Amino acid sequence: MGKILLKNITADGRKCDIYINGNRIEKICAAEEKGGNDGGHSSGAGTCRKLAGPSGQISEAYGETEVVDCEGKVALPGLVNAHTHAAMTLLRGVAEDVSFSDWIDRIWEVERKIDEDCIYWGTKVACLEMIRTGTTAFYDQYWMVPAAEKAVREMGLRAVLSYVHLDHYDPAASRRQRDECRNLYEASRLWQQNTGFAVAIHSVYSVSEEQILWAADFARSRGLGINIHLSETEQEVKECITRHGVSPVRYLDRLGVLGPDVTAAHTLWVDDDDIRILAEKKVSCVHNINSNLKLASGYRFRYKEMRDAGINLCLGTDGCASSNNLDLHEAMKTAALVQKAWRGDPEAMPLDGLLSMATEGGARALGLDCGKIEEGKLADILIVNTDSSYFLSDAPFMANFIYSAHSDSIDSVICDGKFVMRHRAVPGEKEILAGARRVLERLK
Ligand SMILES: [Zn+2]
Numbered sequence: 472m473g474k475i476l477l478k479n480i481t482a483d484g485r486k487c488d489i490y491i492n493g494n495r496i497e498k499i500c501a502a503e504e505k506g507g508n509d510g511g512h513s514s515g516a517g518t519c520r521k522l523a524g525p526s527g528q529i530s531e532a533y534g535e536t537e538v539v540d541c542e543g544k545v546a547l548p549g550l551v552n553a554h555t556h557a558a559m560t561l562l563r564g565v566a567e568d569v570s571f572s573d574w575i576d577r578i579w580e581v582e583r584k585i586d587e588d589c590i591y592w593g594t595k596v597a598c599l600e601m602i603r604t605g606t607t608a609f610y611d612q613y614w615m616v617p618a619a620e621k622a623v624r625e626m627g628l629r630a631v632l633s634y635v636h637l638d639h640y641d642p643a644a645s646r647r648q649r650d651e652c653r654n655l656y657e658a659s660r661l662w663q664q665n666t667g668f669a670v671a672i673h674s675v676y677s678v679s680e681e682q683i684l685w686a687a688d689f690a691r692s693r694g695l696g697i698n699i700h701l702s703e704t705e706q707e708v709k710e711c712i713t714r715h716g717v718s719p720v721r722y723l724d725r726l727g728v729l730g731p732d733v734t735a736a737h738t739l740w741v742d743d744d745d746i747r748i749l750a751e752k753k754v755s756c757v758h759n760i761n762s763n764l765k766l767a768s769g770y771r772f773r774y775k776e777m778r779d780a781g782i783n784l785c786l787g788t789d790g791c792a793s794s795n796n797l798d799l800h801e802a803m804k805t806a807a808l809v810q811k812a813w814r815g816d817p818e819a820m821p822l823d824g825l826l827s828m829a830t831e832g833g834a835r836a837l838g839l840d841c842g843k844i845e846e847g848k849l850a851d852i853l854i855v856n857t858d859s860s861y862f863l864s865d866a867p868f869m870a871n872f873i874y875s876a877h878s879d880s881i882d883s884v885i886c887d888g889k890f891v892m893r894h895r896a897v898p899g900e901k902e903i904l905a906g907a908r909r910v911l912e913r914l915k
Contacts, residue, residue: 473493473535473537473888473889474490474491474492474493474523474535474536474537475490475491475536475537475538475539475850475885475888475890476488476489476490476491476519476520476523476536476537476538476539477489477490477491477539477541477546477852477854478502478520478538478539478540478541478542479502479540479541479542480502480541480544480545480546480854481544481545481546481868482499482545482546482844483844484868485501486501486502487499487500487501487502487519488500488501488502488503488519488520489519489546489844489852490519490522490523490536491850491852491885491888492522492888493850493888494849494850494887494888494889495847495848495849495850495888496844496845496846496847496848496849496850496852497522497846497847498518498519498522498846499519499844499845499846500518500519500520503520523536523538539854541854543856543857543858544854544855544856544857544882545854545855545857545868545872546844546852546853546854546855547605547826547830547844547852547853547855547872548830548831548841548842548843548844548848548851548852548853549605549606549607549608549830549841549851549852549853549884549885549886550604550605550606550607550799550800550829550830550833550853551606551607551608551609551610551785551829551830551832551833551834551836551837551839551841551842552601552606552608552609552610552786552787552788552797552799552833553609553610553734553736553755553757553785553786553787553832553833553836553837554610554612554698554734554736554737554757554759554785554787554788554789555597555609555610555611555612555787555788555789555790555797556611556612556613556789556790556791556792557593557594557597557598557609557611557613557619557622557630557790557797558585558589558590558593558594558597558613558619559578559593559597559613559790559791559792560593560594560596560597560600560791560797560907561585561589561592561593561596561907561910561911561914562578562581562582562790562791562792562914563791563792563795564792564795565577565578565581565792566578566792570766570767571703571704571706571766571767571768572706574766574792574793578792581914584913584914585614585615585914586615586913587615587617587618588618588910588913589910589913589914590613590614590615590618590619590622591618591619591621591622591906592622592903592906592907592909592910593907593910594611594618594619594622594623595622595625595626595903595906595907596903596904596907597622597791597797598622598623598626598628599626599897599900599903600796600797600798601628601797601799602626602628602884602886602891602892602897603878603879603881603892603895603897604796604797604798604799604800604801604878604881605799605800605853605878605881605884606628606797606799607628607629607841607851607853607884607885607886607891608628608629608630608833608834608837608839608841608851608886609628609629609630609631609797610630610631610633610669610696610698610734610757610787610833610836610837611630611631611632611633612633612635612671612673612698612736613632613633613635614634614635616632616633616634616655616659616668617655617658617659619632620632620659620662620666623665623666624662624663624665624666626891627886627887627889627891628665628886628891629665629666629837629839629841629851629886629887630665630666630667631666631667631668631669631696631698631837631838632659632666632667632668632669633668633669633670633671633696633697633698634651634652634655634656634668634669634670634671635671635672635673635698636648636652636670636671636672636673636678636682636683636685636686637673637677637678638677638678638679638682639677640679645679645681645682645685648682649682649685649689652670652686652689653689655668656668656670656689656693656695665887667696667837667838668695669690669695669696669697669698670686670687670689670690670695670696670697670698671686671697671698671699672686672687672697672698672699672728673699673700674699674700674701674703674707674719675699675701675707675711675715675719675722675723676707676710676711680726683723683726683728684726684728687726687727687728690732691730691732694732695732696732696733696734696836696837696838697728697730697732697733697734698733698734698736699723699728699733699734699735699736700735700736700737701719701720701723701735701736701737701738702718702719702720702735702737702738702739702740702741702745703736703737703739703740703763703768704739704740704768704769705740705768705769707719707740708740718741718742718744718745720738720741720745720748720749721744721745721748724748724752729748729749729752729754730752730753730754731752731753731754731755733752733754733755734754734755734756734757734785734836735749735754735755735756735757736757736759736787736789737757737758737759737763737768738756738757738758738772738777739763739768739769739770739771739772740769741773741777743776746773746776746777746780746782747780749777749780749782750777750780750781750782753783754782754783755782755783755784755785755832755835755836756777756782756783756784756785757784757785757786757787757833757836758772758774758784758785758786758787758806758828759786759787759788759789759794759802760772760802760805760806760809761788761789761793761794761795761801761802761805762788762789762790762793762794764805764809765793765794765795766793770809770813771813772806772809772810774810774819774820774824775814775819778824783832783835783836784828784832785828785829785832785833785835785836786799786802786803786806786825786828786829786832786833787799787802787833788802798878799829799878800873800877800878800881801877801878802829803825803826803828803829803873804873804874806820806825806828807820807822807825807873807874822867822869822870822873823869825873826869826873830842830843831843849887849888850885850886850887850888851885851886851887852884852885853881853883853884853885854881854882854883854884854885855872855880855881855882856880856881856882857871857880859876859880861875861876861880862875862876862880879895882894882895
């Protein structure tokens with residue numbers, strides 16, 4: 472495994488050296504003052520460079536260690552997108568400015584033409600886009616997961632790939648999906664450590680009760696995560712009450728589906744009782760603001776109530792057919808602005824809470840030991856370039872980064888201790904776009 476020394480980088484407001492050994496952050500040391508050299512005895516300055524170099528020497532000859540001068544740059548943890556349908560990069564724009572029900576009917580119609588090639592190239596495009604916007608891990612929900620796994624592995628990211636059950640109450644579809652789920656789970660046991668398999672239940676309105684119970688039991692008995700769209704629209708809640716007499720959250724609770732292994736996307740139309748149940752069952756909830764706004768599903772995500780109840784909150788983009796991109800940086804800004812606006816309270820979603828949703832919260836939902844720049848954590852690091860007008864002021868870095876700058880201020884990205892983007896260049900970009908164009912012809 473390689474070694475990387477990020478010299479003179481700023482992390483948590485302090486200038487330091489970050490030493491990455493293999494796929495972990497081994498050491499974070501105070502950076503040496505210019506011209507100074509304390510030998511690593513008093514403040515820790517120079518210790519990282521000692522570790523990086525030949526034993527016992529402070530030297531510019533660092534052996535196998537790649538030394539990167541990060542003067543003027545800031546380190547942030549890689550972002551975790553907790554709800555995606557990655558291959559839907561190929562479905563961008565298939566239904567614009569239509570209602571949620573018209574939109575989803577159109578999506579399901581196009582999805583009938585999707586094959587493994589589409590999943591592979593669509594996921595490659597998604598990874599490319601996520602790398603360029605600072606995401607190093609994501610929780611996906613789609614079909615033909617081995618093709619997605621190949622794409623993720625080649626791009627060097629982390630992902631939990633959930634196979635989605637969506638039977639539309641058709642017993643033949645239920646049986647076929649159970650077989651597929653079993654087979655794909657068996658195949659996934661050969662996957663490498665950066666990709667994991669999970670089970671998705673599309674939603675309470677599109678999956679039969681028998682299938683929901685089967686999928687949850689299959690996942691739980693194998694220690695797999697469960698992923699579901701939950702209380703996304705007001706119509707979903709009303710229909711669930713008509714059909715089952717209770718809200719979608721209470722319905723799933725009644726079925727015994729909710730638990731700490733469940734990650735629920737949207738949770739937009741939830742009442743106090745729903746929030747209490749989600750907290751009690753330790754469900755992770757994912758806010759997907761751009762998708763909700765675009766499909767006019769709503770915008771009153773109850774961030775404060777859910778946070779105060781102790782729910783693990785995450786941020787997601789959803790698929791590109793609704794949010795149109797996978798830029799979690801953009802999602803952070805939109806989430807904050809919308810929350811402040813509808814609450815009439817500028818403090819409604821503070822910057823540290825926002826970053827924590829997009830990093831630690833997502834990492835917890837995916838079961839990953841990342842989301843913070845700390846010794847011992849997985850080395851998933853963004854290197855932000857502050858040499859632009861957006862960072863001239865003395866405002867706190869996170870304010871400049873989220874409210875003022877765009878995701879293209881992310882200069883380089885390290886995932887699992889390896890560079891996946893250097894100075895905005897991602898290897899294979901042209902080939903990925905060409906491959907995607909080829910398969911797109913088939914979806915027309
Ligand atoms: Zn979704």
